[in-house]
Amino acid sequence: MASPKVIVLRTCDGETFEVDESVVYVSETIKNMIEDGCGDGVIPLPNVSSKIFPKVIEYCKKHVSDFESLKKTSNGDEKEKDKDDDSSKKGKEAVPDVEEDAEEKARVEELKEWETTYMDIDQQVLFDLLQAANYLNIKGLLLMAAEKAASMIRGKTPEQIRETFNIKNDFTPEEYEEVRRENAWAFE
């Protein structure tokens, strides 16, 4: 294979970034664009700001090796996603430390620590990340951010959730009653 190709990308606010091809390939969206022949010029990213792009690239860099080994298959491997059919709840409860041997164990531990630090962010960054990951089609990042958002919803009453995210309750009193009645069991 030739020397690593560098891709130039431009965010919505006009800034350009130069990133290794293997790193941007983590984004399905960019990958498709490159495969369609856009890799030689500047790739425009109209829905991504220069503020969030470095954070996204940080994720991509960390997860490049997963993708290299998978070659050019579709959206990569999430280590957290269980293969076990019995207890899998897709991250709803704490993901059990399921690992096979010493090397795998150490790798999983290290990745967990990295993820904890990476996701120590405020709401603004979180939502920027969710939108960017969605647009750039980086499934692992999207799910990681989604899980963080879910953790902010978990255990709260609707009132508390609204307060956390500044959601306006636009139900009429009748509508609100109906919603709560429809699934009364969940509100008890």
Next chain:
Amino acid sequence: MGNCVCSREISASAKNSIISTKEIERIEEDRISHLPDEVLGHIITFLTLREAVRTSALSRRWKYVWRTSVSDLDFDAKNMLGTQNHPIHGQEITSKFIRVVDQTLKLLQDFKVERFRICCDLDNRHGSILHRWVKSAIISGTKELHLDLYPRPDYQLYSLPSGLLGSGKKSSLKHLHLTFCTLNILRPYPSFEGFESLTTLSLKHVFLTEEDVGDLLCHCSLLECLKLAECMNLVILRIFSPSLKYLGVNELSDLVEIKLCATSLVTFEFTGHMVNFCFVNVPLLITVMLHIVGFNNSDAAPIALTTFPAHLPQLENLVIYNTKLYFETVFPSESLPTYTNLTRLVMVAKVPEMDFFFWIVTFMKVSPFLKTLQLHLCHLKDESETREIIRVSNIPHRYLKFLEVNGFAGYQEQIDMITYILKNAIALESVLIDPRPRFYLGNGKWKTHNNQWFMPTRERKRIYELLLQEFQTVGAQLTIL
């Protein structure tokens, strides 16, 4: 409508006062509601069903989002209705559970459900209800169906008609898990519609005859994973399946013999009292887990050392639970067959250290190409005072590269054991010692027990230094967690 405006006013004034870290977190606009449906959907998949349903009350925008994004319907009476750990509930709670499931299913009528699970103490009396739910699940294209029922002492188990799984036009069911049910296979013309697409079948405490097992395997031509647990009445288990890759057998109390004729079988895991193992045709079987329980004289280690090498010469990975004491006179290690392909050995101790040690040494002797050795220690007290000292000679092992020790507590016997291995494994590259015990979940997966077990730094250092001296290879790595 009123309360939201109010809270905003309050917070506006609060902003002028001392800003707490909580305030900094809050943002001005409602960004979350502006995310596209699919992103919100991803967020909701991380919530329990109950939490997901509650999002419907957030605002108009959120009212229907949960319905399209819940793809995992886990109706667990314990979690949903707030009853704690004991699965047996009162009649009232069961009725409520039924109502809740019905209501929720009604709201989700048109949406695709990937995984559907019912966990409640339902039985034969609720037959028609359960039939209805299974049908709904199948029609909605579910891929994974779990019926985890709990028996009430006086009632009969729910009987699932085998043909019910064929309710959909084209069966998409891949995984079926039944606990405490009966599989109603009507003869002489049983219907196995819906079973043809199964890749996983897990039956726990399901009454099966040998004919049933044969029929199931015959009709599940894509079956890759079969788990049988606590199924009484099976005396001889005949596994005849060209597609099966994994077989897990757990505590079949009436079992006497297992006959394996499965050309794709890769992994076989067995827990239970001793039976006769007939490996008729398992050319690809390379991983075996053996855990013999019961009070008779059998144990996994002797069998794995005497009969397995001949019947399974291709064996590469072995997980052995060691439950028997070692007596040299009864178990001479001189004339044992060799494992020519065994590269990975996991041994779980259920005996005192000294016995465990002798089994380890014996295994090392008969597995010259062993690359990875993983030990799970438990430090049982050696009750007998009169056991003779058995000498162990140093036998160099030229291939062992990785040693992992779990449940290490720093006892002298444990240190001696590790020292012996370090001395003799002349190709050792890396050693990992973890004080935390691990539990086997099955199918190659372990769970580390995270709480409480840790070694004080000084102790860790002392052991580190002690063991480092024993390393034969230069550049080998020793890690103590």
